[in-house]
Amino acid sequence: MSALEARQVHVRFGDRVVLEEMNFSVAPGELHGIMGPNGAGKTTFFNVLTGRVRPSRGHVLVDGKDVTGLPPHRIAALGVARSFQIMTLFDEFSALENVALARPAFRAQALHGHRAAIGDPEADAAARLVLDEVGLGSKAHVLARDLSYGERRALEIAVALAQEPRVLCLDEPTSGLGSDGIARIAEMVRRLKGRLAIVAIEHDMEFLFGLADRISVVHWGQVIAHGRPDELKANPWVRRSNLGRFG
Incomplete structure (x- = not known):
């Protein structure tokens, strides 16, 4: 059973479709990374997973329990904690x-x-x-x-x-850090891996490729590729993007 799962999540703000049929899961002890360009829908998806945005349709499950539409404090009480890109x-x-x-x-x-x-x-x-x-x-x-x-x-x-928590959601944990700071955060996350499920949005691809068990690539509100880091290195879209240097 997945520690945290999204099924066919769709989010619309007025006439604008932000997420479309998003599927995602992270297993206990796994680190699942989320990457993609600015405006791809990553943060909105994070907010859906943690209860800050209610999906227009679809479901979010924590340990198999449907938590769709529950407020953030209720989802947190079920074992989902998060950090923010802007510190609080x-x-x-x-x-x-x-x-x-x-x-x-x-x-x-x-x-x-x-x-x-x-x-x-x-x-x-x-x-x-x-x-x-x-x-x-x-x-x-x-x-x-x-x-x-x-x-x-x-x-x-x-x-x-x-x-x-049983699930730790990290929103851009290395944002604004220099190389030494990134190395310290990477070592910290490496120590946590296996103890709890981790979902991480991250722009630093070297950080993500070095730590994640699986990565989902989000673009235009959809998962356009997912798999192990070595599988994504061989993905044609990834190779044409600025991630090609990791291939």
Whole structure:
């Protein structure tokens, strides 16, 4: 059974068709990449998978359960977490607090979560484990606003991981990073592979081809090619595109 699946997803905004008959699945422990040119529909599709956009028709399933049309918090509660291309952190809170507040135990306490997260030894220990996992253990008490851009990228992934997901959706995780930052994110994602399903939109094709088990190529709102990285290198459309250098 797929951890996350889309069946015949179609999205229309007025007269504009954005997604047309999109099919997609990611298995437990698999990394499935999504690539394509700007305006191809990748982010809209991500938003469908995570509940931010309701499809005009078609279905989204989490562990075989139809979640089509459920709001984002309901889909998140079923084990789907995501990062965003534009980061969404609490800049006035420390790295530790950002992670602690994302844990399920504290999300359930709503406005009282921040108070409960501060100074709770169990919460601190759990949050520190997640920060260690993304290489930010030494920055636990640094305010999010004072972290470097690359560290903020890592923190956003830590916030997603703190939700204890079964599926992690990463939207352009290397966006704006230099070569060192990309290498650190790649190593982090490599460590996570196999533990949970990962779906990643990514423009850095070297990053994606080096990590993904399968890749779907999206263009004009449709999946025009999919397969293992080595299969896509032999695909005529991919070879004619700027991905030819990987062939």
